[in-house]
Amino acid sequence: MEDSMLYPVINNYRSDEKLDGLWNFKFDPASEGEKQGWQNGFNDGIKMPVPASFNDFFTDKDAREYTGDFWYTKKFFLPIYFKGQDIQIRFGAATHRAVVFVNGQKIRSHEGGFLPFAAEVSDAVKFGEDNVVSVKINNELHRDALPAGDTMTLKNGKRMAKPFFDFYNYSGLNRSVHLLTVPKDRITDYSTTYEVSDEQATVHYTVTANTDADFKVSLADENGQVVATSEGQSGELVVKDPTLWNVRDAYLYTIEISLIKDGQTVDTYSDEIGLRTIEIKGHEILVNHQSVYLRGFGRHEDSIYAGRAFDINVERRDMNLMKWIGANSFRSSHYPYDEQVYRFADREGILVIDEVPAVGFKMAAASFLGGLDQSFFDGDWIHELYKKHIDRKH
Secondary structure, eight states: OOOOOOOOOOOOOOOEEEEOOOEEEEEETTTTTTTTTGGOOOOOEEEEEEESSGGGOOOSSSHOOOOOOEEEEEEEEOOGGGGGEEEEEEEEEOOOOOEEETTTTEEEEETTTTTTTEEEOOOTOOOEEEEEEEEEEEEEOOOTTTSSSEEEEESSSSSEEEEESSSOOBBOSSSOOEEEEOOOOOOOEEEEEEOOOSEEEEEEEEEEESSOEEEEEEOTTTSEEEEEEESSEEEEEEEEEEOOOOBBBBOOOOEEEEEEETTEEEEEEEEOOOOEEEEETTTTTTTEEEEEEEOEEEEEOOOOTTBOOOOOHHHHHHHHHHHHTTOOOOEEOOOOOOHHHHHHHHHTTTTTEOOOOTTTTHHHHSSSSTTOOOOGGGGGHHHHHIIISSOOOO
């Protein structure tokens, strides 16, 4: 099963090992990789950094602009003491559609190049041995997918992307890959809403799990002091004299959720949250009931060499520059960003205008009424966007 995309944590019940680094990489223009057994891994090809877009590592134009299938593969070792846990491989993104194999076994496919997804690999891995993960990715553009575009086939058989959007079609394993172990009975998601005043803040929470169990929830301040506790799958955490999260003045509390079964803690999950309310009234945006005038920029995930990969150095510099110039917000044009960007913004007190990823829709549909296929708003990625990316934690 695929859990909701809780951001990976390490604690007494969960582990997280990044599979970032150099992966073996090959183009597959004839789509014959499976026939040649690439799902079992390969040692030829070139060494490609992950996370990164492959494009800017090539000087040759045909390689840089490549459109079609391509493969990544990497070995990983799974210690024997992880037996009894569920094993997942979590991809931050694979542009634009991916098929995941472990030890030659097809695990799952995924469409949508800007959202995380997890492959449940417990039945495919070998403990105490090396394992191989292989990923077949396709970066072609279609009118019924996001971002919208066409893929043309030239007379020489070469495929070429024709985007309906005004940014480069960076492709590959653009975000980190995580090897996760999680308890078989576990927390799968949580959400929060807030009521705030100067004297008191109330956190309304809801937790989901893959089993019937009891829940304990606590909230600690930045000094680690527990300021509120509650029990139950849903409930309230009441904080007296809170320090509110505010624009350019962030303060983050830590929520910790414990899953209790037969009187024993079997899983915990913790995350940082800011106590704040955001409302729109008329033409005003209100944060904690106070009007805020948005000043900022439209951004892109775009850095030298790594393309659309998250670069903490670039992010740190961008945040410093935005605050230096007096900005308090940015717009995520034109796709969901790496989860780390939103977490960074939380810590910096920066608001994010999270764009509906419909760039190129008008051209793809030809005209809104009676035009071409508009079905990409019904695709699985839209449901994933609501489930994984809607403002429930940031």
